[in-house]
Amino acid sequence: MVASLPARLLPSLAVAASLAAPLGCASGGSASVDVTQRRVEVDVLWFGQDAAGFHGGMTPTEVRLEPNDTDRIRVGIFEGASLQAGAAWRAAIWLATLQAAMELGVDPARWVVAVETESLDRIDGPSAGGLLTAAIMAAMTDAPARPEASMTGTINPDGTIGPVGGIPQKLEGAIAAGKTALGYPMGQRRADDLATGEVVDLERRFASDAVRLEEVRDVRQAYALLTGREAPPQPTVTRAEMALPRRVEDALTAQARSWLGAARLSRQEYDALGGPADAWIDARWEATADDRRAVESLVIAGEAAPAYWRAARLSVNARSLGILGTLRKLAAAGDYAGIERFSAGLSGKLERRLHKTVEALEAAGDSTPDDLVTLVDGLEAFGAAIQSLDDALRHQRDNALALGMLVGGLSTGELAATPERHGHLVDLMFGLLSPIAIAEVNATIATQNLGFRAAGGGGRGVPGEQLGRIVALLGVAAKANLTYFETTTLAEVARHHGVSVERVQAAFQDVSYRHARKDPRAFEAILAKHLAEDSRVLQAMKLAAAFSAYVATAVLIAKYYSLGFETDVAGAVTGVRRMSALDAMLERAEVKARAHAARARAITGAVPIASRIAYQIGRASHAEGGLDDKVEALEQYWRSSLLSMLVAIGEGGTRRSPGEGAGLAPARP
Missing domain, CATH: 3.30.230.10 (Ribosomal Protein S5; domain 2)
Structure with a gap:
């Protein structure tokens, strides 16, 4: 993958993580000025x-x-x-x-x-x-x-x-x-x-x-x-x-299916808790069901990269929704010890996942430009996972006293178990546990990305x-x-x-x-x-x-300067002043992604896998036609270009003469 998971879970919750990449130099040419x-x-x-x-x-x-x-x-x-x-x-x-x-x-x-x-x-x-x-x-x-x-x-x-x-x-x-x-x-x-x-x-x-x-x-x-x-x-x-x-498509499809299964499991675990119905949570489960069907359609159609991308977001959303729903049910039942066990279980699973990712990163090679792209791509996802974990730990530090007093008071009966206190407890715990959903998925992406090396890729160190x-x-x-x-x-x-x-x-x-x-x-x-x-x-x-x-x-x-996005105080988009320009940007960005891919292939013999994945995600998002989809497509096309350009650093690192490989002739007297 070449990007993070900008999943919007609920209207009040923006889930952020990221990835990216840029830069490179062209190959060929021997002119010197x-x-x-x-x-x-x-x-x-x-x-x-x-x-x-x-x-x-x-x-x-x-x-x-x-x-x-x-x-x-x-x-x-x-x-x-x-x-x-x-x-x-x-x-x-x-x-x-x-x-x-x-x-x-x-x-x-x-x-x-x-x-x-x-x-x-x-x-x-x-x-x-x-x-x-x-x-x-x-x-x-x-x-x-x-x-x-x-x-x-x-x-x-x-x-x-x-x-x-x-x-x-x-x-x-x-x-x-x-x-x-x-x-x-x-x-x-x-x-x-x-x-x-x-x-x-x-x-x-x-x-x-x-x-x-x-x-x-x-x-x-x-x-x-x-x-x-x-x-x-x-x-x-x-x-x-x-x-x-084919090997990459198969791997992406397999992981998409795995995330689909994880989304179903999150719902099953929530349902198994029993208790009174929660209409607010149930309505959001229906939305994830629609997302799941969309991913399943992509898998059936053989659209491996967009299926992988959307399944990752689905997994984050379903996991986060399962966490929130479980916390609400446990709090409503007065099972405060259950909340602590639930939290410990999630944290332990993430630590094991991160340990595997660290091992994969340490074993990754980075001697050639193609290796570098693979490594940077993996590090982007791993960094997003670690940052999510850091967000959770910061939340825990900032709210440790309030959380401890609240749980302690509710457990001993010193505090009355009112809906307001239960709501406050859920908010505090969700702030701690929801980043884990993002971290789990990004850690998985990081490990998988490291295996995506283009066959025959090469180049100088x-x-x-x-x-x-x-x-x-x-x-x-x-x-x-x-x-x-x-x-x-x-x-x-x-x-x-x-x-x-x-x-x-x-x-x-x-x-x-x-x-x-x-x-x-x-x-x-x-x-x-x-x-x-x-x-x-x-x-x-x-x-x-x-x-x-x-x-x-x-x-x-x-978004905000070139295209003129207009927002409210929280950043929700309320209008776009230059919508027609976005279509022109997308058309050209798609072409430039393929141009930079040609440059990378001229150096290593293959287009980087990460560049191709980003391009395929961009194409699928571009076809959707919605505003959010178009912006995502533009970002993915840019990332595809920049990852391809990164390959050429191996060549540019030793080139000190202007104009080499640029396709632009220096001026003649």
Whole structure:
């Protein structure tokens, strides 16, 4: 598997866990270019509002590269006045550096990257990500930027261009300043005019004999728009070539059936308790029955990966519901000793499951790029399991006194056994035990993932210093993304509802956000408790943590900035401003997943199994058509791309020349 279990158990309970992965370099090619200082000048498009209304403009921005004499990734951000560069602007530059290196297949520590803006006004927002990535690529390949060209659009983890706001105002400002070749994100030909509140057709309104508009799909097209140098199209594998080997399909199907059986067992164990009917619990059991039938249909249809994925979520939901129902029945019966026995039994089972997973992780090889993908994929799931266990232990510590006094008082009769006290007891115990349901499933996923190696996979060993550099870059990018999200989206939610940002942060239940808030260093510390101090998987563990945080924050930016998700104070989606753009993003993300798979196959001889599983889950979710399904499909396509790109680190770790294997020729005099 390549993702965690974002299972929503009940309306009031968001169950979060996660997985992810990114980065890599292309194979092939032997071109070498001498590196001296390089400069590329671009104009960043923006929109703003003053007393006269909404308007657009441009900010001159310079990208400079010079040789880096260290092994550290170095990115400098310079501004025309103190504290004018916001969190999102900084994040966009870090992400552009990462994406340019990924697209060209080179070591991101090859250069010192400096980006300087001349603006004396505050500049912020991720909408220049696509332009900045293309500009850094131009500098890396020594290709000058065309002064008449610019564009707007975010940069997604797979290199596609994401939607933004204020496009009509940006284009008006750019055209007034003399730009004649302008790009806008795929799927946004029809965009909101902030000045009039109307939806306008960009081509009809702005295109002319003098001005050419272009709908930009990905960063390679952005590079071509900016430089005038056509980037050769990326080869892709076919959809059929993303199919899973029979041995993997059989293993996934077998595990899906096992989880189906576990879901049935959870219901049977609950029913065996007897006692009065619980209408609230029974209604939710019916919902899990519908989910079970859906998984059974996928198994019968031979859809192994989506059956596996949905069976995992079903198992979490059924297990959690069984825990909650059992606690309610035992409390209602006054069986407080039974509650303690039930808790001890669940904890013991999880410890045994985690022990088996640790043994599998310690035995895993990580010498080749393909091994690395397998290991990172397993560590992602194991990390989710351990984090769930840590959540349970933290809950136990925070509530130990209250729980002890409540159970003790009810057991001795010092406290009257009222429905309110029983409800409080159930709430406390469920907070302790419900994470176990998530941990059990993720621990199982981790063990199974480690067995999914592509036959014939190979490649050179992965240099440790290369992994360290990528971990550092992803960590900085993830932190910048999170800061931007909290200081914009969450701050706006807080203002709208008249509450503090801190309250929104505590209440916001988006799965990606809850995961992104977890400190990767805490993730590493938790895992280190369960792995030997000299374990060779510790470095891969750090990579897995950085990848998780990066993908989680990328999903946040896509949902709440690019697509314009609107929410209430708890994060429940109440509307989507740019729904049509999501379909365009999905279409391109599916193609990019197959393009990055082709890159990985060129290096190792096979597409990573983890990449194929994520792709298959994405395809199934894409076909469902609901909003949640589409967002899940987008995330899975991104993960498929990024896992494939990770394979290429083995090649990129020793490549220090720009342009090798990138399919982009350096500029000629």
